[in-house]
Amino acid sequence: MSTEMRVHLRRWLSFFAMAALIAIMTGPSGSNNAPVQGLTQSFAQPYSYFGLFRAQRWMIFFTFALVALGLQTLWRRSGGGVRARTAVLRQGFEAPGRRRATVLSAVVVVALVALFIPHLISNPGIQSGIVEQVLAYVILALGLNVVVGWAGLLDLGYVGFYAIGAYVTAWMTGRLPIAAPFHHPVSSFAAIPVAIVFTMLAGVILGAPTLRLRGDYLAIVTLGFGEIILVFSNNLTNVTGGSQGTNPYIPSFTFRIGGLKYLFGNVGYYFLVAGFVVVTIVLFRLLEHSRVGRAWTAIREDEVAAESIGINPLKYKVMAFAIGASVSGFAGAVTASQIGVVYPSTFSLYFSVNVLTLVIFGGMGSIVGVIFGSILVQGIAVYLRFYPPSGYQASDLYMYLGALLIMMMIYRPAGLIPSRRRRREIYQAEDGIGHEGDVLLGEQS
Amino acid sequence: MSDLVFDVKNITLRFGGVVSLNDVTMEHRRGEILAVIGPNGAGKTSLFNSLTGVYRPQEGTITLNAREGHPISVIGRGAYRIASAGVARTFQASRMFSALTTFENVKIGAESHKGLGAVGAMVRGPATRRGERESDQKTFELLEFVGLKDQANTLSASLSYGARRRLEIARGLATNPVALLLDEPAAGTNPAEKLELANLIRRVRDELGVTILLIEHDMKLVMSVAERLYVLNFGSVIATGSPAEIRSNQAVIDAYLGSSETQTSEAS
Ligand SMILES: Nc1ncnc2c1ncn2[C@@H]1O[C@H](COP(=O)(O)OP(=O)(O)O)[C@@H](O)[C@H]1O
Numbered sequence: 001m002s003t004e005m006r007v008h009l010r011r012w013l014s015f016f017a018m019a020a021l022i023a024i025m026t027g028p029s030g031s032n033n034a035p036v037q038g039l040t041q042s043f044a045q046p047y048s049y050f051g052l053f054r055a056q057r058w059m060i061f062f063t064f065a066l067v068a069l070g071l072q073t074l075w076r077r078s079g080g081g082v083r084a085r086t087a088v089l090r091q092g093f094e095a096p097g098r099r100r101a102t103v104l105s106a107v108v109v110v111a112l113v114a115l116f117i118p119h120l121i122s123n124p125g126i127q128s129g130i131v132e133q134v135l136a137y138v139i140l141a142l143g144l145n146v147v148v149g150w151a152g153l154l155d156l157g158y159v160g161f162y163a164i165g166a167y168v169t170a171w172m173t174g175r176l177p178i179a180a181p182f183h184h185p186v187s188s189f190a191a192i193p194v195a196i197v198f199t200m201l202a203g204v205i206l207g208a209p210t211l212r213l214r215g216d217y218l219a220i221v222t223l224g225f226g227e228i229i230l231v232f233s234n235n236l237t238n239v240t241g242g243s244q245g246t247n248p249y250i251p252s253f254t255f256r257i258g259g260l261k262y263l264f265g266n267v268g269y270y271f272l273v274a275g276f277v278v279v280t281i282v283l284f285r286l287l288e289h290s291r292v293g294r295a296w297t298a299i300r301e302d303e304v305a306a307e308s309i310g311i312n313p314l315k316y317k318v319m320a321f322a323i324g325a326s327v328s329g330f331a332g333a334v335t336a337s338q339i340g341v342v343y344p345s346t347f348s349l350y351f352s353v354n355v356l357t358l359v360i361f362g363g364m365g366s367i368v369g370v371i372f373g374s375i376l377v378q379g380i381a382v383y384l385r386f387y388p389p390s391g392y393q394a395s396d397l398y399m400y401l402g403a404l405l406i407m408m409m410i411y412r413p414a415g416l417i418p419s420r421r422r423r424r425e426i427y428q429a430e431d432g433i434g435h436e437g438d439v440l441l442g443e444q445s
Numbered sequence: 446m447s448d449l450v451f452d453v454k455n456i457t458l459r460f461g462g463v464v465s466l467n468d469v470t471m472e473h474r475r476g477e478i479l480a481v482i483g484p485n486g487a488g489k490t491s492l493f494n495s496l497t498g499v500y501r502p503q504e505g506t507i508t509l510n511a512r513e514g515h516p517i518s519v520i521g522r523g524a525y526r527i528a529s530a531g532v533a534r535t536f537q538a539s540r541m542f543s544a545l546t547t548f549e550n551v552k553i554g555a556e557s558h559k560g561l562g563a564v565g566a567m568v569r570g571p572a573t574r575r576g577e578r579e580s581d582q583k584t585f586e587l588l589e590f591v592g593l594k595d596q597a598n599t600l601s602a603s604l605s606y607g608a609r610r611r612l613e614i615a616r617g618l619a620t621n622p623v624a625l626l627l628d629e630p631a632a633g634t635n636p637a638e639k640l641e642l643a644n645l646i647r648r649v650r651d652e653l654g655v656t657i658l659l660i661e662h663d664m665k666l667v668m669s670v671a672e673r674l675y676v677l678n679f680g681s682v683i684a685t686g687s688p689a690e691i692r693s694n695q696a697v698i699d700a701y702l703g704s705s706e707t708q709t710s711e712a713s
């Protein structure tokens with residue numbers, strides 16, 4: 001009785017503490033003159049939530065906490081947690097028929113929604129925001145998922161490849177202070193394959209010597225790589241244009257057949273990049289369920305055992321790294337041509353962390369999870385940019401992302417829609433099979 | 446002479462001040478079931494790890510003659526290269542891919558010697574699909590061979606100790622090995638499982654023609670399965686010969702068999 005009470009009490013307290021924390025974090029900031037104002041106003045200020053209703057802020061968050069608590073209690077009472085866990089441990093191959101039907105209907109719904117989005121949103125700013133902030137990030141997160149989720153390598157320099165892809169595009173189209181190759185600028189379309197090849201090479205060159213390193217060392221090396229690229233793009237003024245960015249505008253994609261010319265505008269870019277997303281998904285799904293995907297799993301789970309059956313870990317790690325790099329470079333090339341300018345300030349560490357957050361939030365190793373995670377988080381980011389609540393500043397976003405990650409790690413450590421393998425690994429670690437350290441980074445002790 | 450799978454000459458392996466192998470010479474003939482016995486800490490696992498490229502002995506040579514007439518030197522080659530050359534192994538503490546099913550574990554072994562194929566995987570042409578079917582087929586055959594067919598879709602982490610050993614054997618066999626190295630396969634298994642295991646080891650050699658090197662604590666199992674033995678103590682070979690010869694060897698009795706009762710009842 002008393003232990004059960006205590007459990008309940010702790011659950012209540014944790015939910016309300018979380019609500020209070022969110023209230024403070026989303027509340028107004030204090031000032032030198034009134035230092036506690038930020039704190040008091042966080043609770044006492046009347047607040048309009050997404051324009052829906054106005055109430056005291058504490059009431060809103062109190063309600064949220066109650067609803068969340070109710071949902072969680074319901075989920076527990078129905079035995080959902082327990083059932084999900086044992087099902088996961090028992091589950092071998094899924095029953096294909098039923099799953100296929102659900103997956104198919106989900107795909108159809110998502111495709112329909114995606115088809116109508118540009119027609120529902122007429123604001124060109126939001127349209128281009130969706131392309132560069134949501135769709136491009138879906139591609140980026142899918143690429144990083146190969147490295148982090150599948151091969152189990154922590155890559156914090158992902159932005160470096162994105163920058164290389166963007167600068168190669170600027171270079172190929174003749175928008176850098178240095179001349180285009182052979183003094184012959186090409187179209188943005190033609191720059192894409194070159195950007196992919198360059199970033200893939202960069203991935204191999206960086207990966208081959210460094211991927212022998214274990215998790216944390218690799219993270220530091222990649223972090224350094226990202227920073228080096230950032231410093232280069234800022235300071236090599238007569239190559240990159242420096243902090244002023246590239247000049248003149250990188251041309252948008254154009255499409256010519258005979259006399260016909262189609263210039264990709266916002267909607268054009270939307271569908272083009274959405275198409276790229278679909279292609280990436282299809283290719284990566286095939287890759288995941290291929291021998292390469294299984295080899296990555298084997299290496300992540302037990303590198304020594306993987307080697308004992310003839311798998312060369314370094315080769316597969318370099319491969320994952322190069323695939324991730326080229327995807328990042330590809331996204332860089334596409335975004336460069338859409339925005340038209342390449343600024344070094346884009347390529348900060350925050351960028352890599354942002355993409356990593358999407359992967360962890362969505363569910364490491366899970367294509368569906370990463371897609372929905374990216375759409376959700378980046379969608380909210382775009383929304384907040386165009387409809388900022390009072391007191392919101394753009395840089396607050398990272399604070400929210402951090403809070404989001406902390407909560408995910410507590411309540412859904414495997415992510416929003418975890419991959420089956422990852423979910424098993426995490427539950428096994430909780431049940432004492434395997435080592436916790438192996439779960440996140442796949443390293444051996 | 447050329448019919449040696451492993452030709453080990455005078456290897457010495459040190460870890461700092463610890464000499465775990467001291468001037469070990471060993472011949473492993475093609476097609477035989479050879480056992481290495483010795484007390485705990487004698488260097489048996491170290492020998493295994495040296496043979497499979499995991500450890501690098503500071504002195505001596507190890508020649509692997511997997512395919513006749515193509516000898517390669519083991520020392521200095523990575524573990525995965527020795528594995529692809531035709532040496533499969535199991536581990537003293539079993540190492541499986543525990544988030545994968547039994548079937549997936551073995552399948553990874555079956556397809557590991559095929560090329561890289563990221564492009565092939567993404568294009569998924571006829572060759573890729575044929576390879577996939579072959580791997581599936583082979584995996585099923587091997588699971589049947591080791592008696593794990595009914596547990597094909599079980600998560601490998603939830604298998605019994607005995608089943609895990611057989612899974613490791615199946616995964617090793619899936620790589621088409623010339624030699625299979627078993628590190629204390631009977632550890633942690635019950636008497637019925639030990640009997641099955643002894644049968645399985647014989648069948649691997651007789652039906653699949655795989656040369657076997659066995660490390661084992663359980664004397665009954667070793668004596669019933671092995672055709673020849675090496676006895677290690679403190680990193681040195683102290684005796685070699687048939688089971689009957691080893692049983693009557695005074696040095697072995699002193700070093701090891703004298704305490705065989707306690708050794709046999711040991712858990713791992
Ligand atoms: N990786 C290692 N690092 C340091 N010492 C080791 C290592 N591997 C084995 N040894 C040492 O080598 C000796 C033999 O160990 P091992 O080969 O595991 O014996 P066995 O398998 O016969 O029980 C032991 O003293 C052990 O401490």
Ligand SMILES: [Mg+2]
Nearest residue numbers: 489490491537
């Ligand atoms: Mg041992």
